[in-house]
Amino acid sequence: MRNMNTQLNVAATVNMESLDLLAKEFRQQFDLSSEVIHERLSGRRFVFNRDGTETYPFDDWETGDGEALQMLPTQETVTIASTDSSCILLGETSDSSVYAVRAAVCFASQGVVRGYFRIGPMVVHLSSKGSCGLPSQLEGYELRVALSDHMIAERIIRNTVEKRILASLLSFPQRMVVVADGSLKHPLDSYPDVLFRDGESGSALMGISKTSALISSNKLSGVVSRAKGPAYAPVEDGMVHTLLAKFARDGLVFRVDVARSRGRVPQTLGTVLYNDNFSAGYPESLRVAHHLSVFARSEDMALKAYITSRYGLKQLRSFGLRRIALGGLSNSG
Amino acid sequence: MRILKKEGPNILVVASHTEEVRLGDYLMVTEKERSLVLQVIDENYLDVEGIEEEVAREEVLLASVQGMTEDPADVSSISKEIRDMRLLQCKARGSIEHGRHSPRIDWIPSRTTSKITRQNVNEILDSAGNRGHRKIKIGRSGRASSFSVTAEALDGRISIITGRKESGKSHLAKMMVRGLLEHGAYCIIFDLNDEYGTIGLRADGTKTSIADRLVVRKPARDLKFSLEGAGIRAITSLLLHSLEMPGTSMREFTRIWEGMELKKEVSMDSLGTYIQQWRCNEFVRDALYARYYTLSNSGLFTDSEQAFRLDDFFKSHPEGGALVISLSRVSPLNRKMTVELILSKLVELLEHRTIPPVFLLSEEAHLYLRETYWEDLITRMRHFGVFTTFVTNQPDAIKPEIYRQADNIFLYNFSNEADLDLVSRASMVDTDTVRSIVRTLPPRMCLVLGHAVNNLPVLVNVDEFDAPPSGITRRFFEPRAELTTLAR
Numbered sequence: 063m064r065n066m067n068t069q070l071n072v073a074a075t076v077n078m079e080s081l082d083l084l085a086k087e088f089r090q091q092f093d094l095s096s097e098v099i100h101e102r103l104s105g106r107r108f109v110f111n112r113d114g115t116e117t118y119p120f121d122d123w124e125t126g127d128g129e130a131l132q133m134l135p136t137q138e139t140v141t142i143a144s145t146d147s148s149c150i151l152l153g154e155t156s157d158s159s160v161y162a163v164r165a166a167v168c169f170a171s172q173g174v175v176r177g178y179f180r181i182g183p184m185v186v187h188l189s190s191k192g193s194c195g196l197p198s199q200l201e202g203y204e205l206r207v208a209l210s211d212h213m214i215a216e217r218i219i220r221n222t223v224e225k226r227i228l229a230s231l232l233s234f235p236q237r238m239v240v241v242a243d244g245s246l247k248h249p250l251d252s253y254p255d256v257l258f259r260d261g262e263s264g265s266a267l268m269g270i271s272k273t274s275a276l277i278s279s280n281k282l283s284g285v286v287s288r289a290k291g292p293a294y295a296p297v298e299d300g301m302v303h304t305l306l307a308k309f310a311r312d313g314l315v316f317r318v319d320v321a322r323s324r325g326r327v328p329q330t331l332g333t334v335l336y337n338d339n340f341s342a343g344y345p346e347s348l349r350v351a352h353h354l355s356v357f358a359r360s361e362d363m364a365l366k367a368y369i370t371s372r373y374g375l376k377q378l379r380s381f382g383l384r385r386i387a388l389g390g391l392s393n394s395g
Numbered sequence: 396m397r398i399l400k401k402e403g404p405n406i407l408v409v410a411s412h413t414e415e416v417r418l419g420d421y422l423m424v425t426e427k428e429r430s431l432v433l434q435v436i437d438e439n440y441l442d443v444e445g446i447e448e449e450v451a452r453e454e455v456l457l458a459s460v461q462g463m464t465e466d467p468a469d470v471s472s473i474s475k476e477i478r479d480m481r482l483l484q485c486k487a488r489g490s491i492e493h494g495r496h497s498p499r500i501d502w503i504p505s506r507t508t509s510k511i512t513r514q515n516v517n518e519i520l521d522s523a524g525n526r527g528h529r530k531i532k533i534g535r536s537g538r539a540s541s542f543s544v545t546a547e548a549l550d551g552r553i554s555i556i557t558g559r560k561e562s563g564k565s566h567l568a569k570m571m572v573r574g575l576l577e578h579g580a581y582c583i584i585f586d587l588n589d590e591y592g593t594i595g596l597r598a599d600g601t602k603t604s605i606a607d608r609l610v611v612r613k614p615a616r617d618l619k620f621s622l623e624g625a626g627i628r629a630i631t632s633l634l635l636h637s638l639e640m641p642g643t644s645m646r647e648f649t650r651i652w653e654g655m656e657l658k659k660e661v662s663m664d665s666l667g668t669y670i671q672q673w674r675c676n677e678f679v680r681d682a683l684y685a686r687y688y689t690l691s692n693s694g695l696f697t698d699s700e701q702a703f704r705l706d707d708f709f710k711s712h713p714e715g716g717a718l719v720i721s722l723s724r725v726s727p728l729n730r731k732m733t734v735e736l737i738l739s740k741l742v743e744l745l746e747h748r749t750i751p752p753v754f755l756l757s758e759e760a761h762l763y764l765r766e767t768y769w770e771d772l773i774t775r776m777r778h779f780g781v782f783t784t785f786v787t788n789q790p791d792a793i794k795p796e797i798y799r800q801a802d803n804i805f806l807y808n809f810s811n812e813a814d815l816d817l818v819s820r821a822s823m824v825d826t827d828t829v830r831s832i833v834r835t836l837p838p839r840m841c842l843v844l845g846h847a848v849n850n851l852p853v854l855v856n857v858d859e860f861d862a863p864p865s866g867i868t869r870r871f872f873e874p875r876a877e878l879t880t881l882a883r
Contacts, residue, residue, distance in 0.1 A: 162470075168460070178462030183470050353456055358449035364473035372468075 130285045133292035133307065136332030142170045143231050144241040144338075144347035147223050148355045149186075149216040152365055153375075158189030159209070161216065162365045163196075165223050166354035167231065170338045170347035180354050181227075183365055186219055197226035204252075221252070228257060228267065232322070237264045239333050241348055245271040246302050246319035258301045258321035266330045269302075269319040270348060282306050283315045292335055294318070296327075303327050309335055313343015396483075396511035398424060404487045404500055404825075406433055408511060409441060412479035418832055419842070419854025420537060421519050422485060426509040429492040431500065432519060433485035433511075434852060437831040441480035449478070486828055488851050489523070496523035496849075515540050516853050523849035531574025533567060534839075534857040542855050544571070544803075546578045548847035549754065553773045553800060554784040555793060556841075557818065558807020563839040566860040567805055568756055568786050569594045572717060575754055576605040579715035583741070584756040585734060585763065586611075591719045591756075593865045600863060608716035610708060614725050614733040615694030621702035623661040625736055627652050632739040634686055637732045644682040647675050651683075662698040663691060693729050695736070705740050709750040722763065730763040738768065738776075745779040752780030760785055761792035773800050790818050799823075803845040808836040824852050 109119050147165035154160070164182030168175060186195035188208055193200040196219065200208055208215035224242060231240045246253055246269035257267060282295040286306045294307035297317075305327070307318040323330040339346040357365075369375060396414060400407040406424075410416055416435055424431040440446075464471070487500040496519065516536040520526060527547025536542035549571065556564045565588075572582050573594050584591045595606030612618035622630060627649070634640040634648065651669045655661045670683045690696055708718055720737065722730050744750045755772070772783045785793060790809070795817070798804070804823065809815045819829035823844050832842050832854065843853045 175460050178460055180462060180464040182466065184467060350456060350460065353452050354462075358452075358474070359445040360443050360449060360477040361470060361474045363443070363477050364470045365468075367473055367477075368468055368470055 128282045128285055128295055130282075130289040130293040130295050131328070132289070133294050133309070133328070133331050133335055135336035136329050137336055138333060139171055140333045140337055141176075141236065141238045142241060142334055142338045142345065142347050143238050144168050144170070144243070144345060144351045145224055145227050145231070146243040146348060146351040146355045147220045147227075148357055149219045149223075150357050150362060150365075151212050151216065152185070152362075152369060158187060159212065159215065160369060161186040161188065161219055162357065162362075163219050163223050164355050164357065165220075165227055166351045167227060168347040168351040168354065170345070172337060173339045175339070175346055175350055178350065178354055182223075182355075183357070183361065184223075185365070185369060188215060196222050198222060225253060225257070228253075232257065232261055232263070232265050232267060234265070235263050239266045239268055239330060239337070241334070241345060242267070242269045243348055243352065245269050245273070245317060246321060247304065255301065260322050260324050264324070266323045266333075267321040268330065268334065270345065271317040271319070272344075273317070286315045294328075294331060307331060308343055309338075309345070310340045310343040313340060316343065396422070398504065398506045398509065398511070399482070401503055405827075406431075406485045406487055408433070408435075408483040408485055410481045410483050411476060412481055414481070416481075416483060416513060417537075418835065419852075421488070421514040421516055421851075422483075422511050423491070423514045424504045424509045424511050426504040429490055429502075431490055431502070431504050432488045432496065432514070432851075434488050434828070435483045436486050436828045437484040439482045439484070441477070441482045443477060443480075446478060484827075484831070486825065491519075491522055494522060496851075513537075516542065520849050520851060520853070523851055526847070526849060529578045531571055531578075532858070533570050533574075534855045536853050536855050542853065544574075544843070544847040546575055546580065548803065549575065549782060549784070551752075551777070552782055552802035552846055553777060553797075554782075554803040554805070554845075554847075555798065555801045556784060556786045556805040556807075557790050557793070558788065558805075558836075558841065559809055559811070559814070560788050561838065562788075562807035562836075563841070563857055564786050564788065564805075564807055565590055565758070566839065567841065567857050568758070568784065569860050569862065570858070571784070572754075572756060573603065573605060576608050576715055576717055580754055581709065581712070581715055581751060582717040582754045582756060583737065584717060584719045585722055585758060585760070586719050587722050587758045587762065589721055589723045590758075590865045591717075592721065593863045594717075596863055597861050598863055605717075608712055608714065609719065610712075610716060611719040611721055612703065613721040614729050618695075618703050618720065618733065619697040619699070619701070620695060620736060621697060621699075621704075622663060622666065624702050624704045625740060626743065627656075628743050629736050629739040633732055633735045637728070637735045638686045638689055640686055641682060643676075644679050644686075647673065647679050648683060648686075663696050664698055667691070689728075693732060695729060695732055705737065706744055706749055709744075727763070734763045738772075738781075741781060742776055742779055745776075745781065752782065755781050755783045756786065757783060758786045759789070759792070760787065761789070770796070773797055790814050795820070801845065803843070803847045806833050806836075806842040806844065807840070808838070809833055823850070828852055 107119070107121070145165060145167045147163060149161050149163040152160045152162055162183040163186055164180065164184070166178055166180040168178045170176060184195055186193065188200070188205070190209060193205060193208075200218065200222065204218055208218045228240055228242055231238060246258070246267065248271075282297060283306050286293050286295050286308050289308060291311050292309050292313075294305045296303065296305045298304040301321060303320045303323065305318050305320070306315050308315045318331070320327050320330055334345065341349065370377065396408050396410045396416070398406060399409045408422065416422070418435055418438065420435045422433040422435065424433060489496050489498045489500060490502070517540055527545030529546035530543035531546060532541055532543045534542055556568055558564050569591060572584065572591065575582055586592070592609070592611040595603055595609040597603055630652070631645065631649065635645060640648070651666070651673055652661070655665050655669060667687055670680060670687055673680065673683075708716070720733060722733070725733070741753060745752070772781060777783070785797075787793060791814070801823070806818060806829065809818060815830055815834060818833065819826040829842070836842065839857045839859075841855055841857060843855055
């Protein structure tokens, strides 16, 4: 901090005129955009962010045009297979990273969770030479992105594992509704089109997203939220139907993507409504799959012990880079 | 096992659940030539962040839903091991350097390079000094090693055996008495529940080597004293303390005694006649008469030749012996008078060095021992050669001063907070040790503190005492003999 004055005393070393121009440009941009922002934001209902966590308004958003459709249970016993996965960074070498991934599938029918299948933890090694430990190799852009950011890498690894599991479940001869955690159309998660095409078994694929940005961005969420029972509102059609849905009377509204429904989206929703159980409007099978896949602290420790012993790692002491680099005043960002 | 933390004498050690370490065990933290001696006083689970959530999640999910887990690296077993890891709370009890134990704990062994091993209690005690060679085996310490106290550790010492009801105190006391007798010692036992009469026998009824050294006497039945045998000192002590005779009357009594002695007529008969004929104040005469009739009616005195003489007991048992004074079904006054007579006579004989030192075992002493005798026993009488062992299930019956002066304490289980509090504050080790170990002790297991264990607390699993059952509590719901009819 003592050096900050010296560091900020840039006038002596840099051409201030150029910097003044740059400052002026930003100011003009702000003046112009503030009008537009004012126009778009003025009087809107607003949820403030708390430490980057997903939040959900107690009251409704503004009502948009459209109508909520009643969701009716389809009285047919069909297995709901919900999948979720977790990935954690275990550590790094100078040129690679090691992750652990675990996935779970939870089966429900007739409103009861019947069983689960859990796979992992599996150790995944990422380096510029490629990926190891995943059902399919990461290559090209995907690998480069994964190597550049751990958060993105974890997402890519999860997506790769889930894709394999979803494909396997959809290939079963038995008819099911396979539920994935998250949107099927998320720009960061790439699902191959083959997953969305109707198959022989008649199994449907559904993605349920909790991401507030995807739900809140649609004014129909208010309409669905106010419906007196389970309801949904179509948002977008296509190979994957996107809708906002509420599975319980007092439940939350989620963004739901439905594929392989053979044009019978209401029936698919009704099948899930009949065969799964809902707490706060969220499917119980998906909730259990989440809890089965997350890593506990002891598992994190166990994995580190395992790779240390299995690969003869030499542990280096480490420190938090951001705190050292930014100093003690930085507390966010 | 690895050291995790040290705060003063408290050391936390992380151990796997497969590690065979229990409460009371000794550990050695070895680094180069020296070792730090630790004792495990408590154990907990290692506190892993988020463990409560993890356990709850697993319990809820896995208990209610059946499933299959494919864990190629078998990480779950390592994770389970982490969750089962134990945190051993240890107390540093000294160091061992060149095979010798010293109380120094002013150094810290390396967390990374030191080696922690379980240590045999006997080896640690031997390294702490010579405890004597006259062993009295009382049980086992740790898993297999037999554990003995030595007769020398009780010799010249005050010991306390305390714990809640039916925890095994009397078993230990009997074992110690038998052991002392085997080594030729003399014991006097104030037996409240008729428990000690059978210590000379084995459970199958056969005699042990000490069977013939045991004498059981019941006051007023086969334990009667003559005035002459008891002597002026014991009788005045009895009148003063047990019968609360006033000073003036005591003066007259002393004169009467001198008169009887002069004419060699010291007997109960003569005493009655002397009081009647003695020229003194009528109130004094009344006081003397009242005490005389009490003595006479107690049945404790006789003029017969068969009267019990304490010195004769010692003469007739040259290889040591135990005099068991059975105090069960004896009136409180007779109890007090008997104890008073025996103790004062004992001190008199010891003062004159007529008899060798004696081990005194006193069960629930607060029921018959007068207040001032406690301090007398642990200070003055100890110097003459009365080495007392107090046995009680009421720790508050013994004053804290006595706990503090005790040389050996054998602590059995206490779960009552008040008892634990008292015992932990009064005993000779830190309160943490006593509170955490004593609270969890099962029956027949005791914590030995003091001289007997070279001041290194030792947890002992006391053996079953090989003797026929005795002192059994009479119960309603069991086959019983016919009730006797009271004579009208």
